[in-house]
Structure formats: C-alpha cells, structure tokens
Amino acid sequence: MSMKFWKRTTALIAMLCLSACQHGMDPVAFHADGRPPKLSDWHVVEVRDGKLQLNQGVVPYNLNTPLFTDYAHKLRTIWMPKGVSAKYDPNDTFDFPVGTVISKTFYYPKTADGKAGDVARTYDSSHDFAGEGLDLAQVHLVETRILVHRTDGWAAIPYVWNDAQTEADLARTGAVLPLTLVAADSSREDFNYVVPDESQCSSCHAQDWVTRKIHPIGPKARHLNRTYHYASGEENQLEHLMKVGYLTGAPAPAQAPSNANWMDEHASLDARARAYLDINCGHCHNPKGAANTTALTLDASAPEDRHLGVCKPPVAAGRGTGDHMFDIVPGKPDDSILSYRMNSADPGEMMPEIGRSTVHREGVALIKAWIAAQPGSCVAIH
Structure with missing residues (x-):
C-alpha cells in the first residue's frame, strides 16, 4: 500500500474520532x-x-x-x-x-x-x-x-x-x-x-x-x-x-516572525526575555497602549535603548519605583525598577497591575538574568 493511502487513512480516522467527540x-x-x-x-x-x-x-x-x-x-x-x-x-x-x-x-x-x-x-x-x-x-x-x-x-x-x-x-x-x-x-x-x-x-x-x-x-x-x-x-x-x-x-x-519560547534554554537569553516582556507587558507598554505616557516600550518593536527602559528614569511610577532611579540598570537587576515591580504582589507596586495575584518567580528570574547580562552603566543626574 502507498504512503499516500496511509496518510489519507490516518486523516480519515482522525476526522472520525473528532466527529465522535462532537x-x-x-x-x-x-x-x-x-x-x-x-x-x-x-x-x-x-x-x-x-x-x-x-x-x-x-x-x-x-x-x-x-x-x-x-x-x-x-x-x-x-x-x-x-x-x-x-x-x-x-x-x-x-x-x-x-x-x-x-x-x-x-x-x-x-x-x-x-x-x-x-x-x-x-x-x-x-x-x-x-x-x-x-x-x-x-x-x-x-x-x-x-x-x-x-x-x-x-x-x-x-x-x-x-x-x-x-x-x-x-x-x-x-x-x-x-x-x-x-x-x-x-x-x-x-x-x-x-x-x-x-x-x-x-x-x-x-x-x-x-x-x-x-x-x-x-x-x-x-x-x-x-x-x-x-x-x-x-x-x-x-x-x-x-x-x-x-x-x-x-x-x-x-x-514569518516568531517569538522565542521563554523557557527554551536553547534560545538566547535576550530572545527569551524580549518574548516574555512582549506578551506580558507590550500590550500596554507601546506607543498607543494604556501605558504610553510612561515612555517605556516593552513590545517586540522596542529598540534596546531608553525606549526599553535602559537608564531611563521613571515617569509616573509613584511608590512603584522602590526608590530606584532607572527602569533598567545594566548589570544590576536589584537596582532596576522593572524587576522590582515584577517581583511585587503589592497592588500599589506590582506590574502588570492586573491579571495576577502571585509573583511569577521563574519570570522574574529570567528578567533579572537578562538585566544582569547587559553591559554598561547609568549615571544619575542630580
């Protein structure tokens, strides 16, 4: 019997099984x-x-x-x-x-x-x-x-x-x-x-x-x-x-474009972190979204500069800054507002603001590792 026959037979069986379920x-x-x-x-x-x-x-x-x-x-x-x-x-x-x-x-x-x-x-x-x-x-x-x-x-x-x-x-x-x-x-x-x-x-x-x-x-x-x-x-x-x-x-x-799987360790750290920020934050943090006044862009289109939060002072984070100076401080995740807010479950501090009541431990660890791997430094202007 030909391979084509078996493919057609398999497809027919699948359709019959699906019809039975419905x-x-x-x-x-x-x-x-x-x-x-x-x-x-x-x-x-x-x-x-x-x-x-x-x-x-x-x-x-x-x-x-x-x-x-x-x-x-x-x-x-x-x-x-x-x-x-x-x-x-x-x-x-x-x-x-x-x-x-x-x-x-x-x-x-x-x-x-x-x-x-x-x-x-x-x-x-x-x-x-x-x-x-x-x-x-x-x-x-x-x-x-x-x-x-x-x-x-x-x-x-x-x-x-x-x-x-x-x-x-x-x-x-x-x-x-x-x-x-x-x-x-x-x-x-x-x-x-x-x-x-x-x-x-x-x-x-x-x-x-x-x-x-x-x-x-x-x-x-x-x-x-x-x-x-x-x-x-x-x-x-x-x-x-x-x-x-x-x-x-x-x-x-x-x-076609394809985001990384944030859990795929075969993908680069940057690709995994950017994919995570894109789906979890990018729908608000983009030029037209609900968080457009923050000047923080986290969807897939954001260049890796101040648009992405690198050495960018917060605009309207309130106490969500945790007394930190910049959204992302290269090499220093514990000094960065982004990872601080992700690691909080306090309604006045946490990001995203809705959609979760718990801290995504593995997601926070990914973003901290990504920030820690970034070169450079920030200089605070007083």
Whole structure:
C-alpha cells in the first residue's frame, strides 16, 4: 500500500474520532449582541463524558510564550463562520472577520490528593489533554473568557465554572476565587484568583488607548508561529489556519516572525526575555497602549535603548519605583525598577497591575538574568 493511502487513512480516522467527540453538540452559535448567561449557549466548548470537548470547526492554538496568570494553564480556541477568513499581518493582531469567536479557558492540574481549593503549581501539561480537549479527571476548570467580533467591534465576556465543573456562568462583574498553589515539593501558597470584570478586560485588550476599542492580544504571527499537536498530528499553526480556511495571506513559517519560547534554554537569553516582556507587558507598554505616557516600550518593536527602559528614569511610577532611579540598570537587576515591580504582589507596586495575584518567580528570574547580562552603566543626574 502507498504512503499516500496511509496518510489519507490516518486523516480519515482522525476526522472520525473528532466527529465522535462532537456527537450531540449543537453548532457553534454566534451571538450578535447581548451576554448569554451560560458558556454552553455558545457551543464552542462543552463538558461531555468527563471531558471539556471542542465543537466542530473550533481550532485550538497556543503561543510561543504565553501571558502569565497565576500559574494557570490555558486552552485557547478560534472559530469562524463558514466562508470568511482572517487576514494575515506580520506585526499586529490578524484582521479577524465579524462572527469570529475566540475562547480562552483557564484551568489548573489537580493535586495528587484532589483536595478542594488546591491546585498544582506546575508547567507540566502532559496529563491535561484528552484529544484536543481537556481531561476533567486531571484538571480543575476556573474560567473561560469569550472574545466575540461583532459589527460594532470586539466584546469580552467572562464566565466562571461551577463547583460541579459542568457549566460556566456569566460573570460580568468578575469574581474572586480563593485557591492554594501546591508545588512539587508540597510547599503551599494561598492566593486569590481574580476573574476580571468586563471593564477591566479593556485595560489590556485596548490596543489604542484613544479609541479604547479592544482586540485580541495573542493571535499575532510572532506568537502563533509554532507547531501544535492537533487531532490529525503536529503542524505549524499558521499553516494549519491557512489549510482550514481561517487565515489568508500568510507566508511560509520560515518567512514569518516568531517569538522565542521563554523557557527554551536553547534560545538566547535576550530572545527569551524580549518574548516574555512582549506578551506580558507590550500590550500596554507601546506607543498607543494604556501605558504610553510612561515612555517605556516593552513590545517586540522596542529598540534596546531608553525606549526599553535602559537608564531611563521613571515617569509616573509613584511608590512603584522602590526608590530606584532607572527602569533598567545594566548589570544590576536589584537596582532596576522593572524587576522590582515584577517581583511585587503589592497592588500599589506590582506590574502588570492586573491579571495576577502571585509573583511569577521563574519570570522574574529570567528578567533579572537578562538585566544582569547587559553591559554598561547609568549615571544619575542630580
């Protein structure tokens, strides 16, 4: 038998398996207005047979370096109506058509003893998935955020999962969920997981602080240019989105930008740190973003000079400076405002200001190592 035959057979089996997983689901619903009270009203992801399953046409994706949210794991998906596609952009968020529904489900791996309120602090996601969905025997669902593109722009709608893990309910005013992170060494850290309300969503998702219109953050070429293990096998995400008709105009992956994985020690320290700052800080710290008055630019476009904070005095950091003189002091992370604010969980000092209640220890260590490796010095002007 030919290789072509086996490829076709494998693809057919994958499609049949996927169809079996979607058995009984109503088609994905695009709600042109309003705030549906239940996540299941969208029919994007639903709990069935002990799994959080993806509906037909719902495509999962991941980012080279993800935004940190209190060590939560995330399942991201895109769905579009038939006959429309997003337009590729090499730098900015893709131009998604009206009708697009993007979901992001936040969850944690369960601890070994399964104690209520305890969640695992781990980067290991090998036990999370059942096909392209999530195995609820292994994970605890927290929230799912919907971004829907309507005729008047994007709308952000948060949903919080119930204790039974059967449904997520609309949470327009947000929520505060007490949880405990449990590490592999059994150390424990109590924290409040904060689900943002609808107005808080705009503080990160408003790419232009003048218009305040929100947009997705993650679906950019440099974040998506990586492989993903789909039901049909591993494939580059840009190529897969083109193949299924969800994207037009993308070049070959080798010609598209690609951020580093911040955890990939084979990548340069500079590439890893810049990728981390880009996804965690760049959506606000850019010339049009919410933090544009700070003169601190942390997205991928920033040159490595005062725009990036090197020897730059703070503009409006208040007590968030920690009495330090410059955003970044080359070679001296403990004298730098950037790492100081990242290492704080005090609401008056911490950066980012929302989206986390805990300190990302490994992220802070990365940025400190990056600052420590920078040559040069700063001279304070009195």
